[in-house]
Structure formats: C-alpha cells, structure tokens
Amino acid sequence: MTEIIDGNAVASEIRDDLTDAIETLAAAGARPGLATVLMGDDPASQTYVNMKRRDCEEVGIESHHVDVAGDAPAEDLYGAIADLNEDPDVHGYIAQAPVPDHVDYREVIRRVDPAKDVDGFHPENVGRLVAGDARFRPCTPHGIQKLLESAGVDLEGADVTIVGRSDIVGKPLANLLIQKADDGNATVTVCHSRTDDLTAKTRNADVVVAAVGVPELIDGSMIAEGTIVIDVGVNRIEADTEKGYELVGDVEFESAAEKAGAITPVPGGVGPMTRAMLLYNTVKAASLQEDVPVELP
Ligand SMILES: NC(=O)c1ccc[n+]([C@@H]2O[C@H](COP(=O)([O-])OP(=O)(O)OC[C@H]3O[C@@H](n4cnc5c(N)ncnc54)[C@H](OP(=O)(O)O)[C@@H]3O)[C@@H](O)[C@H]2O)c1
The missing domain is CATH 3.40.50.10860 (Leucine Dehydrogenase, chain A, domain 1)
Structure with missing residues (x-):
C-alpha cells in the first residue's frame, strides 16, 4: 500500500517540540x-x-x-x-x-x-551549508529531510533525483542530501529545463523530488515501483470550484500514487513543513544570539 506522507502531522509534531524550546527561551x-x-x-x-x-x-x-x-x-x-x-x-x-x-x-x-538570515539564503549561510556546517538550513529542503526521516526512508546509498535547480529548493536540497551525514549520504542527480531524457533520470531513482512549478509534470509512467515521491510544487489551475481554481503539485498524484512506495500530497505535504522549519530556524537564531541552549526537534 502506498503511504501518504502527512506533512500536516509531521509539522504539528515539530511545532509542539518547538513550543517547549520557546518557553525555555522566554x-x-x-x-x-x-x-x-x-x-x-x-x-x-x-x-x-x-x-x-x-x-x-x-x-x-x-x-x-x-x-x-x-x-x-x-x-x-x-x-x-x-x-x-x-x-x-x-x-x-x-x-x-x-x-x-x-x-x-x-x-x-x-x-x-x-x-538573522532564517531563510538561509545569505552567501555566508549558503557556503556553510555546502561545507557541511549549516547554520540555517533553508526551510523547504530542511522540511523535506524531516519528511523523509518521518517516512523511515534510508538515504544511505539511495539514488535521489531532484527535478528543479532553484536556489531555494533544488540546489540546497542537493547539497544537504550529499553530505556525509545520517540525513545525507545519498547519490543525487539534479535535473532542470535543459536535462535530456528526464524520464530516464526519474525512473532510475529511489526518491524523486519535484520542484519545478509545472503542474503535474511527473506522472506514474516516469517513476519506478516503490519510489518515494516528494512533491514541492504548488500550482493554481483553473477549476470549477468556488475560488475558480484548485491547487495541484508538480506530480500527477493519482498515477504516481499507484506506483509510489510513499508520496506527499498537495496541499498537506511539503507546504506545512516549510512553515514549521521557519519557526525552527527562528528558535535556533534566538538560542544562538541569546546564548540559551535549547533542544531542537
Ligand atoms: N511547498 C512549499 O513550501 C514550496 C516552497 C518553494 C517552492 N514551492 C513550489 O515549488 C515549485 C518550484 O519552485 P522553485 O522556486 O524551486 O521554482 P523555480 O525557481 O521556478 O525553478 C524551477 C526549476 O524547474 C526547472 N524546470 C522548469 N521546467 C522544467 C521541465 N519541463 N523539466 C525539467 N525541469 C524544469 C527549471 O529549470 P531551469 O533552471 O533550467 O530554468 C528550474 O530549475 C513551484 O511550484 C513553487 O510554488 C513550494
């Protein structure tokens, strides 16, 4: 059975743990x-x-x-x-x-x-991340690492294909997942709009992360049985709803879920994690600046 990775539940646990740290700081x-x-x-x-x-x-x-x-x-x-x-x-x-x-x-x-750069975008923080000494991990990639951990995905030696090379998702995630660390140790392929034969890269992967901004680009035919699929995309498409649109990811959920070992939904997957990890970075920033040690989730 395909596991639906519940980002709301994982984010809620992290927020609960952060509340304790915030009270310690306060x-x-x-x-x-x-x-x-x-x-x-x-x-x-x-x-x-x-x-x-x-x-x-x-x-x-x-x-x-x-x-x-x-x-x-x-x-x-x-x-x-x-x-x-x-x-x-x-x-x-x-x-x-x-x-x-x-x-x-x-x-x-x-x-x-x-x-104070809790987005983790300043060149100094980017450099530290690449060097394996991150101060603030950018929120979306960090949230994805937490989702993979919650789903029990063993990254050691795993082939991960990331579709998208943006500075806020694809690049930092690739850099985090190749680190010699328990939540790294993967072999990472980063794809983009000039990649030849994208399907060959996604089909070869144990984990596919889609961060493209193209609605439902990745479908079931592009992944192998049992793949872990993380869908970062948030795209508005016209729909016969009250608002006149609906939100879809960069993955065609139905066909991908038929083959995936585990998959994140949109909404309710990566989005809540990004928000939780911003709170995490803020607590970490306060702890470092105020020199008050706290336990982070
Ligand atoms: N849930 C969240 O918390 C969260 C956070 C951040 C972003 N997002 C969503 O995630 C998506 C990506 O965001 P982003 O900021 O990373 O996007 P971005 O800066 O627009 O980058 C998109 C990447 O996808 C690549 N790409 C575009 N079309 C492609 C195709 N047909 N095949 C292969 N690669 C292709 C681009 O290649 P080139 O580099 O060659 O142009 C680029 O590297 C968006 O839907 C965004 O709304 C969600």
Missing part, C-alpha cells in the same frame, strides 16, 4: 522574535506574510512586520533591513520575495545579517 528572558519585511503589495506575498505571523502567534514567537512602499527607492528597503539587523528583539527575519523590478534581490540578501 523563561530566560529571550522570547524569540521573527520579522517580515515586505516591499510592495503583491497579494500572494501578503498572504504568505500573514501566514507566517499567525504561525508565530500560535507557538509563542513574537512577530514584527515592516512595510515598504513598492515605488520607494531600494535604499528604503536597505534602511529597513539595517534597522532589523540592529533590533535586539528580532532574532530572525524574512525579506519577502519577489521585490519590485528596480530592486536587486541578491543585494537585499547580502545586506541581511547572516546570524
């Missing part, structure tokens, strides 16, 4: 604080920011928010970032992407204090 006068900074009024970004703030409230993390007008000069955003770098109540923060076209997101990331 008792030491160091309640963790997470800030979001949003430039412009992109509705999807506003939704993400609101979700992050709600998540914080639920586990006892202080949330802070800064808005910057979408037509303001880049220096206004840099000023907000400089303030957050100095704010002792903010242990971690997110510079929400996308930023308006006149702002270079890479420059934004470079200005974030690496010690």
Whole structure:
C-alpha cells in the first residue's frame, strides 16, 4: 500500500517540540522574535506574510512586520533591513520575495545579517551549508529531510533525483542530501529545463523530488515501483470550484500514487513543513544570539 506522507502531522509534531524550546527561551528572558519585511503589495506575498505571523502567534514567537512602499527607492528597503539587523528583539527575519523590478534581490540578501538570515539564503549561510556546517538550513529542503526521516526512508546509498535547480529548493536540497551525514549520504542527480531524457533520470531513482512549478509534470509512467515521491510544487489551475481554481503539485498524484512506495500530497505535504522549519530556524537564531541552549526537534 502506498503511504501518504502527512506533512500536516509531521509539522504539528515539530511545532509542539518547538513550543517547549520557546518557553525555555522566554523563561530566560529571550522570547524569540521573527520579522517580515515586505516591499510592495503583491497579494500572494501578503498572504504568505500573514501566514507566517499567525504561525508565530500560535507557538509563542513574537512577530514584527515592516512595510515598504513598492515605488520607494531600494535604499528604503536597505534602511529597513539595517534597522532589523540592529533590533535586539528580532532574532530572525524574512525579506519577502519577489521585490519590485528596480530592486536587486541578491543585494537585499547580502545586506541581511547572516546570524538573522532564517531563510538561509545569505552567501555566508549558503557556503556553510555546502561545507557541511549549516547554520540555517533553508526551510523547504530542511522540511523535506524531516519528511523523509518521518517516512523511515534510508538515504544511505539511495539514488535521489531532484527535478528543479532553484536556489531555494533544488540546489540546497542537493547539497544537504550529499553530505556525509545520517540525513545525507545519498547519490543525487539534479535535473532542470535543459536535462535530456528526464524520464530516464526519474525512473532510475529511489526518491524523486519535484520542484519545478509545472503542474503535474511527473506522472506514474516516469517513476519506478516503490519510489518515494516528494512533491514541492504548488500550482493554481483553473477549476470549477468556488475560488475558480484548485491547487495541484508538480506530480500527477493519482498515477504516481499507484506506483509510489510513499508520496506527499498537495496541499498537506511539503507546504506545512516549510512553515514549521521557519519557526525552527527562528528558535535556533534566538538560542544562538541569546546564548540559551535549547533542544531542537
Ligand atoms: N511547498 C512549499 O513550501 C514550496 C516552497 C518553494 C517552492 N514551492 C513550489 O515549488 C515549485 C518550484 O519552485 P522553485 O522556486 O524551486 O521554482 P523555480 O525557481 O521556478 O525553478 C524551477 C526549476 O524547474 C526547472 N524546470 C522548469 N521546467 C522544467 C521541465 N519541463 N523539466 C525539467 N525541469 C524544469 C527549471 O529549470 P531551469 O533552471 O533550467 O530554468 C528550474 O530549475 C513551484 O511550484 C513553487 O510554488 C513550494
């Protein structure tokens, strides 16, 4: 029987464990604080920011928010970032992407204090991750590692094919899974839009991770019997629903589930894990900055 990997359940366990760590920090006068900074009024970004703030409230993390007008000069955003770098109540923060076209997101990331970079995108943190000394693992790849662990997947010597080479999912996940570590030790193939014969790469894998942004690109014919399938994709497709759309992943769930050993659903798979791991990184940031040791899940 195919196991449906329940991201909501795993995320909920992690959040429960984090609540204990947050109480330990608060008792030491160091309640963790997470800030979001949003430039412009992109509705999807506003939704993400609101979700992050709600998540914080639920586990006892202080949330802070800064808005910057979408037509303001880049220096206004840099000023907000400089303030957050100095704010002792903010242990971690997110510079929400996308930023308006006149702002270079890479420059934004470079200005974030690496010690507060709970996304794990700053070049210093990317370098540490590649070197096997991660301070903050980016939230989505870290969440995927936790899902694989929860499903009892033995990665040692496993062939993992990741479809997608983005800086936020594909690349950091590949770097994490090749580390000489208990939650690494895999042999990783990274595919992208120029890959020849994608099916040969996915069929050869024990684990397939789809992080493409193309609705239902990977179907059952592209995987071997028993494959572990992690679907990162979140795509809106038109549908006869109240909202006029439905969410689908990068995997065609029905045909893939017939052959998979275990598979994540969309929604309810990777998404809740990304959110939980942001809380995890915030707690870790607070623990490091305040020098209060806590046990992390
Ligand atoms: N659930 C979550 O928490 C979460 C978090 C992050 C992202 N997501 C979702 O995951 C998906 C991917 O996000 P992302 O930010 O990683 O995407 P991205 O930056 O757009 O990167 C997509 C990657 O897929 C590759 N690609 C595109 N079409 C392809 C094809 N036909 N065959 C093979 N590879 C192809 C691209 O190749 P090139 O590099 O050659 O262009 C690129 O490397 C999106 O649906 C996004 O919404 C979900």
